[in-house]
Amino acid sequence: MSAPLIEALGVGRRYGDYVALKGVNLRVEPGETVAIVGPNGAGKTTLVNVLTGLLTPSEGSVRFRGADIAGVGPVRLARLGMARAFQLVQVFPELTVAETIAVGALSKLGRGRRMLASLGADREVRAKVEEVAAIFGLGPALRRPARELPQGQKKLLDVASAFALSPTVILLDEPTSGVATADKHGIMTTLMEAARRAGVEALLLVEHDIDLVETYASRVVGLRGGEVLADLPVRDFFADEGVTSALVGRRTAKAAPH
Ligand SMILES: Nc1ncnc2c1ncn2[C@@H]1O[C@H](COP(=O)(O)OP(=O)(O)OP(=O)(O)O)[C@@H](O)[C@H]1O
Numbered sequence: 001m002s003a004p005l006i007e008a009l010g011v012g013r014r015y016g017d018y019v020a021l022k023g024v025n026l027r028v029e030p031g032e033t034v035a036i037v038g039p040n041g042a043g044k045t046t047l048v049n050v051l052t053g054l055l056t057p058s059e060g061s062v063r064f065r066g067a068d069i070a071g072v073g074p075v076r077l078a079r080l081g082m083a084r085a086f087q088l089v090q091v092f093p094e095l096t097v098a099e100t101i102a103v104g105a106l107s108k109l110g111r112g113r114r115m116l117a118s119l120g121a122d123r124e125v126r127a128k129v130e131e132v133a134a135i136f137g138l139g140p141a142l143r144r145p146a147r148e149l150p151q152g153q154k155k156l157l158d159v160a161s162a163f164a165l166s167p168t169v170i171l172l173d174e175p176t177s178g179v180a181t182a183d184k185h186g187i188m189t190t191l192m193e194a195a196r197r198a199g200v201e202a203l204l205l206v207e208h209d210i211d212l213v214e215t216y217a218s219r220v221v222g223l224r225g226g227e228v229l230a231d232l233p234v235r236d237f238f239a240d241e242g243v244t245s246a247l248v249g250r251r252t253a254k255a256a257p258h
């Protein structure tokens with residue numbers, strides 16, 4: 001059997017004396033969409049940061065496709081196929097949509113940011129930008145400054161620039177936060193379809209919206225106080241009242257009678 005895509009082994013993380021993660025074990029296998037849930041401050045973002053090499057664990061280790069990521073760093077990890085999008089989207093205000101996507105493509109293709117100046121002249125980059133923009137429905141907005149996009153499209157743009165890296169696995173920290181409820185399913189279906197078309201092998205997402213978790217995740221990992229309280233297939237997670245009330249404040253599965 002091949003190694004899992006991502007494996008966390010006994011991961012702990014402290015901020016000074018404060019314990020943000022404790023004894024976290026986690027595996028992400030090809031084909032999975034893993035949702036990380038839990039209350040504010042549970043350690044979800046910290047976990048994503050540790051898994052993507054942005055933070056080093058205080059204890060334990062993280063492996064990506066069987067190799068320890070210690071010392072690899074987020075930039076090289078991204079080139080190796082682990083891409084991520086952030087909870088708080090910070091688009092570069094001066095860049096257009098096309099340039100923002102190109103930042104991802106350039107770093108994958110080993111070009112420097114300097115190449116942005118001659119973006120239009122680089123056919124390989126331009127083709128990648130157009131391909132990714134089309135997947136995310138951003139084609140018509142390519143020449144617009146990124147800062148002018150509505151919030152939902154800004155989130156998609158952030159995800160799109162991660163997709164420009166042609167990732168094997170993608171980690172998304174609240175891809176629908178700050179977006180109107182009516183738009184959340186649209187973003188998630190775009191994202192899931194993009195992942196399928198781009199050949200992404202697994203997704204890990206932090207998500208507060210429980211309907212989205214139930215609809216799109218195959219497995220749910222519940223964090224609370226920095227510890228994993230549940231790690232279950234999505235149906236088992238929502239069938240367990242004790243688990244859902246402790247982690248997501250809802251007692252029954254959507255389809256269950258009240
Ligand atoms: N850089 C930091 N320095 C000190 N404490 C931090 C730091 N980052 C996070 N924390 C604390 O660690 C805990 C976990 O934070 P984290 O951001 O991982 O939670 P979260 O589950 O993502 O929460 P949210 O749902 O609000 O996004 C929180 O109590 C937070 O205040």
Ligand SMILES: [Mg+2]
Nearest residue numbers: 044045046087
């Ligand atoms: Mg967070």
